[in-house]
Amino acid sequence: MTGLSRDVAAFQAQSAFSGTGFTTSESEYVVSHPVRRKIIRILIFLGSAGITSAIATLVLTFIGKSAEEAKQNFILLLGGLLALYLFVRSKWIDRMMRKIIRKLLNKFFPSLKIYDYNQLLGISKGYSIAQIKVRKNSWLSNKTLRELQLDKEGVLVLGIYRKVGEKEVYLGAPSGDTKILPGDLIVLYGPEEIILNLSKRVKGIKGKIEHEEAVEKAKIRAMQEEMELKGE
Incomplete structure (x- = not known):
């Protein structure tokens, strides 16, 4: 219970x-x-x-x-x-x-x-929940969630903490049009390895390549999980 x-x-x-x-x-x-x-x-x-x-x-x-x-x-x-x-x-x-x-x-x-x-979200199965502080040079900075396409990496944005004046505002389950700003604290759910990579990913060609690699890994992981569901 x-x-x-x-x-x-x-x-x-x-x-x-x-x-x-x-x-x-x-x-x-x-x-x-x-x-x-x-x-x-x-x-x-x-x-x-x-x-x-x-x-x-x-x-x-x-x-x-x-x-x-x-x-x-x-x-x-x-x-x-x-x-x-x-x-x-x-x-x-x-x-x-x-x-x-x-x-x-x-x-x-x-x-x-x-x-x-912990049990419901599969924390022991390689998934994790983490908070990332968005820096100015972060690959995430000044892009909408639709542009970032984090879902293709297997990562969900659960919420965003943002400073508005003297207050801290929380935006839960943000939409695709929500833009990530420098200084935002974003709450992510997904594979622990990918989230760790996201926290270090910077702007530029390198960040784009890392995103594409993460998308390919997500496809492979999805295939493996589907095979496990089928008992193969």
């Missing part, structure tokens, strides 16, 4: 609930988000209370009991653990619980529906 993959969410939830506090880079990623941190805090609290209750119940199960009663309680305990194990491992139960929990969270905690933009 907060955008994490199922495997990562399950591991971190079990770690918090059991009180093991297993530390990985993923755990740092989890606690850096306020909603996820709140969930982890609740799981730690419930886990601590659950362990205390379990220990107390276990002790009371055998204290002051005869050998026969202790044996019966031990068998019941094993039976209960087995039933709990089967309950947890049941895929049908898992599907039903997920549906119920999702409905409850959507109804009572709509703010929990937060997306993991």
Whole structure:
């Protein structure tokens, strides 16, 4: 519900609930988000209370009991653990619980529906989001987005920050007629290698050649991605 993959969410939830506090880079990623941190805090609290209750119940199960009663309680305990194990491992139960929990969270905690933009935007797949400060000698400077044809390189301009007097104005999803000016801070999404090249690309023949090379790379990358989609 907060955008994490199922495997990562399950591991971190079990770690918090059991009180093991297993530390990985993923755990740092989890606690850096306020909603996820709140969930982890609740799981730690419930886990601590659950362990205390379990220990107390276990002790009371055998204290002051005869050998026969202790044996019966031990068998019941094993039976209960087995039933709990089967309950947890049941895929049908898992599907039903997920549906119920999702409905409850959507109804009572709509703010929990937060997306993991790293995952959605394919940051781990070679794509990146970056900000570029446009210099006077930049290949991007004083050209419209239609003239730049960054989309042919596989790069999208998500927004532009521009100083207007004493204020900084943000233009989201700019059109093709929008001109990039020196001093603009542009927000780009695309292959990390291409964006890095764009930040260094200067005016002139060299910049034009780099643009043409990037367009050719984008065509090859598009073909590769299409083949992957087809399972070839």
